[in-house]
Amino acid sequence: MMKGRRREAMGLALVAPSFLFLLVFFIVPAVLLFVCSFWMAQAFKLIPAFTFDNYSRALSASGFYLLTWNALKNGLCTAVLTVGLSFPAAYFIVYRTRGNLLFYLILVSWFSSYLVRIYAWRVILGSNGLINTTLMQLGLISQPLEVLLFSPFATILTLTHIMLPFALLLLVSALRDVKKEYVEAARDLGASNTEVLTRVILPMCYKGLVGAFMFTFVISAGDFVTPQLLGGRDGMTTGILIANQFRTAGNWPFGAAMAFLLLAAFLIVYLGFVRLLDLLRLAPGRRFHD
Amino acid sequence: MSTPNIVELYGVTKAFGALTVLHDIDLTIQQGEILTLLGPSGCGKTTLMRIIAGFEATTHGRVTIQGADVSYLPPDKRPVNMVFQRYALFPHLDVFDNVAFGLRLKKWPKERIREAVQHMLHLVQLGEYGNRWIHELSGGQAQRVALARALVNSPSVLLLDEPLAALDLKIRHHMLAELKRIHQETGTTFIYVTHDQDEATILSDRIVLMNKGRIEQIGTPEEMYAHPRSLFCARFLGETNILTGAVRAAETDTTYVDVGPGTVKVPANGAAVAIGQNVSLAIRPEALQVSRLAPGGAGGDGVNALDGVVEDVVFMGSRVVYSIRTSVETIKYQETRSVDGIMLAKGEPVRASWRPDAAVLLTH
Ligand SMILES: Nc1ncnc2c1ncn2[C@@H]1O[C@H](COP(=O)(O)OP(=O)(O)OP(=O)(O)O)[C@@H](O)[C@H]1O
Numbered sequence: 001m002m003k004g005r006r007r008e009a010m011g012l013a014l015v016a017p018s019f020l021f022l023l024v025f026f027i028v029p030a031v032l033l034f035v036c037s038f039w040m041a042q043a044f045k046l047i048p049a050f051t052f053d054n055y056s057r058a059l060s061a062s063g064f065y066l067l068t069w070n071a072l073k074n075g076l077c078t079a080v081l082t083v084g085l086s087f088p089a090a091y092f093i094v095y096r097t098r099g100n101l102l103f104y105l106i107l108v109s110w111f112s113s114y115l116v117r118i119y120a121w122r123v124i125l126g127s128n129g130l131i132n133t134t135l136m137q138l139g140l141i142s143q144p145l146e147v148l149l150f151s152p153f154a155t156i157l158t159l160t161h162i163m164l165p166f167a168l169l170l171l172v173s174a175l176r177d178v179k180k181e182y183v184e185a186a187r188d189l190g191a192s193n194t195e196v197l198t199r200v201i202l203p204m205c206y207k208g209l210v211g212a213f214m215f216t217f218v219i220s221a222g223d224f225v226t227p228q229l230l231g232g233r234d235g236m237t238t239g240i241l242i243a244n245q246f247r248t249a250g251n252w253p254f255g256a257a258m259a260f261l262l263l264a265a266f267l268i269v270y271l272g273f274v275r276l277l278d279l280l281r282l283a284p285g286r287r288f289h290d
Numbered sequence: 291m292s293t294p295n296i297v298e299l300y301g302v303t304k305a306f307g308a309l310t311v312l313h314d315i316d317l318t319i320q321q322g323e324i325l326t327l328l329g330p331s332g333c334g335k336t337t338l339m340r341i342i343a344g345f346e347a348t349t350h351g352r353v354t355i356q357g358a359d360v361s362y363l364p365p366d367k368r369p370v371n372m373v374f375q376r377y378a379l380f381p382h383l384d385v386f387d388n389v390a391f392g393l394r395l396k397k398w399p400k401e402r403i404r405e406a407v408q409h410m411l412h413l414v415q416l417g418e419y420g421n422r423w424i425h426e427l428s429g430g431q432a433q434r435v436a437l438a439r440a441l442v443n444s445p446s447v448l449l450l451d452e453p454l455a456a457l458d459l460k461i462r463h464h465m466l467a468e469l470k471r472i473h474q475e476t477g478t479t480f481i482y483v484t485h486d487q488d489e490a491t492i493l494s495d496r497i498v499l500m501n502k503g504r505i506e507q508i509g510t511p512e513e514m515y516a517h518p519r520s521l522f523c524a525r526f527l528g529e530t531n532i533l534t535g536a537v538r539a540a541e542t543d544t545t546y547v548d549v550g551p552g553t554v555k556v557p558a559n560g561a562a563v564a565i566g567q568n569v570s571l572a573i574r575p576e577a578l579q580v581s582r583l584a585p586g587g588a589g590g591d592g593v594n595a596l597d598g599v600v601e602d603v604v605f606m607g608s609r610v611v612y613s614i615r616t617s618v619e620t621i622k623y624q625e626t627r628s629v630d631g632i633m634l635a636k637g638e639p640v641r642a643s644w645r646p647d648a649a650v651l652l653t654h
Pocket residue numbers: 306309311329330331332333334335336337338485
């Protein structure tokens with residue numbers, strides 16, 4: 001009796017700090033923001049109300065759709081690129097090497113700050129940057145390519161660079177759970193290397209795959225710093241728009257409403273991705289017989 | 291062109307870097323037999339099995355299966371299947387889909403797959419378990435699923451790497467009987483790896499005893515037990531008494547060895563021995579005859595006899611094992627307990643003797 005209670009207390013003590021943190025810094029602000037999205041703003045003042053005006057205003061503006069499409073495009077391209085690049089690397093690290101050297105080398109790129117990396121790409125992609133000067137010296141182009149910098153391309157490239165170590169970390173730990181024995185068992189039963197990948201490895205590291213994809217997607221699609229610094233005029237995203245409502249326009253309710261619309265869009269992407277994996281028969285826990 | 295040898299190994303050598311773990315192994319495995327690779331930990335049993343399955347390449351030597359050289363074939367192209375020590379059942383699939391895994395890759399039609407899988411699940415007595423998830427199985431059940439998953443592909447050879455090591459003793463004995471039954475019903479050739487001599491003797495048609503990457507001896511369990519060719523083999527299979535001494539005389543079919551104060555007469559083993567050479571004799575505990583000595587009576591050891599004192603008595607169910615301290619060695623004597631049998635007591639002076647052909651001469 002006593003023992004059970006003490007165990008309960010112990011469990012509570014273990015989860016309490018993180019729960020409290022989430023409550024104070026995420027749940028409460030999110031609820032407040034949600035409530036706020038139904039309010040009105042007049043001359044930088046918030047007026048409590050219950051109106052759907054903010055939502056309808058966003059949904060009736062074609063610009064909102066365009067910018068949301070840009071955000072989702074940034075997120076999807078970054079997630080596909082990041083997972084596509086880090087999965088083979090994780091596979092190589094887990095199954096082909098004994099040491100962790102490569103793994104650590106990639107993780108080291110984490111040690112530079114987010115902004116430093118954004119500016120580094122500005123230097124590389126700019127008109128006087130590494131790529132343009134090289135191409136010009138090779139005589140392949142006569143004018144610097146302006147589209148390199150200040151374009152969605154620059155945003156996606158930079159975001160991929162930023163997200164790669166995170167995705168790699170998630171995928172390496174997911175693949176480590178798929179012991180070599182499973183791979184060998186599948187090979188023994190007649191599976192080619194590709195069949196081992198699709199029938200054993202991917203379903204077995206499903207959680208890591210979904211985790212890495214969604215994590216990369218949400219952070220890149222919602223990011224407003226990288227698109228602002230590198231995206232140029234065509235690279236505007238909902239994130240920037242939302243940030244502007246809070247920082248300059250002072251229309252919190254409108255900003256909040258757009259944030260929740262963006263969240264809904266993320267949710268749809270998540271459901272779509274999960275459904276896609278299921279259709280591709282990559283989800284675990286499925287029966288293939290009746 | 292059918293050969294009774296289903297697997298043939300010629301001069302198989304395997305090195306990992308500077309470490310050679312298999313030395314020039316020649317071995318043939320016959321159609322339908324249960325062949326056991328037996329040996330202490332690290333002697334290369336798993337490596338040899340993985341070479342047959344195709345997971346390791348040989349450094350030198352060739353492997354043929356059904357007469358065809360498979361040395362360069364990957365595992366998925368070889369007509370063998372393996373049961374892994376930790377089963378390696380796919381946790382994301384249920385029992386049915388685990389067993390169906392190989393057949394689906396072969397693109398069998400759905401109906402045939404269902405029949406084959408159901409048949410196999412019945413064979414391993416898990417007919418009702420098709421819908422179970424892997425984490426819902428006991429160790430013994432998981433073992434059976436692993437067996438079914440391999441056997442459903444009708445392999446020419448089934449490779450089993452210590453399949454019972456993870457099970458407790460009682461289930462292990464039951465599973466051994468099951469394996470024998472399944473072997474009989476399917477007629478599949480089994481290559482079975484173990485370091486447990488009991489498993490090997492219960493199950494095998496032939497045993498391959500390995501030591502440090504070499505084959506020490508091949509034979510039926512009876513041959514191996516009765517005629518060990520080396521000290522290692524005599525010690526590895528069953529309890530045995532080892533006596534050492536110098537050769538006194540060697541005749542064509544009898545060798546005389548000085549052991550302590552007496553002389554031992556033993557059948558020659560065909561190997562040339564020199565007078566004065568140090569040799570060993572192996573005598574099984576149950577091959578001894580032991581009789582009481584009157585206190586202070588008839589001293590001195592005779593031919594094929596050692597006098598001593600009972601030091602310890604251990605009951606092992608139907609058997610009694612005595613330790614007898616003699617002037618040269620403490621030897622073990624084992625007898626079947628009988629209702630009217632005499633019981634020797636600790637401290638009693640006894641004489642242990644044996645027929646000349648009960649001892650085996652070992653020169654290495
Ligand atoms: N991939 C490898 N790289 C280097 N050495 C290896 C490798 N695999 C096995 N060895 C070595 O080869 C030797 C034989 O190993 P193996 O696994 O065949 O032994 P075993 O007889 O199966 O032993 P056990 O009964 O403990 O399973 C051991 O010394 C082992 O350390």
